[in-house]
Amino acid sequence: KAGVTQTPRYLIKTRGQQVTLSCSPISGHRSVSWYQQTPGQGLQFLFEYFSETQRNKGNFPGRFSGRQFSNSRSEMNVSTLELGDSALYLCASSSERGALNEQFFGPGTRLTVL
């Protein structure tokens, strides 16, 4: 099976812009979770989508949103970018709910906000 893929791999944006990141899970996986990884904060949970429904959301402002399509592909959107949004954004897929099963991570999208 092909692994989890994310596009784009690198992004440079300026403050105030918005960005959309994409994640394609392993075929057959219904759960896609998103994480923000920074050197000082580790892996911070953003949200999980399961069968096209957001199941939970982490402690991030409303500027961070997402969605999942019927083929389980997921997108994450960040509006009104701030300098502090610079990070590696990882998505992970699992066959069932991510909190109770192995998650397979994508390579990440490195977002730089100038």
Place this chain on the structure above:
Amino acid sequence: GENVEQHPSTLSVQEGDSAVIKCTYSDSASNYFPWYKQELGKRPQLIIDIRSNVGEKKDQRIAVTLNKTAKHFSLHITETQPEDSAVYFCAAPYSSASKIIFGSGTRLSIRP
């Protein structure tokens, strides 16, 4: 609150020695405890996990122990090798398994 504490943040051991990383979780209902390894520039990968119905699980040089009463679990790596150098993350589900919380990570370095 939702929290997984992980210690130590950095660990340096001589090649061949053992390494132990400890995590404490807050939600007493948590029942799944994975450990992920992230090598430099790569994505995190699961190396071992344990469910709450067992107290210990081993896979070759890696073992995880769970103490549900004390709400902590530990990763044990024996006979460490250079390829064990990485950042290790523990995790635990929170709030009726609605989300998973990761520890802050342990950077393990193996000295030759």
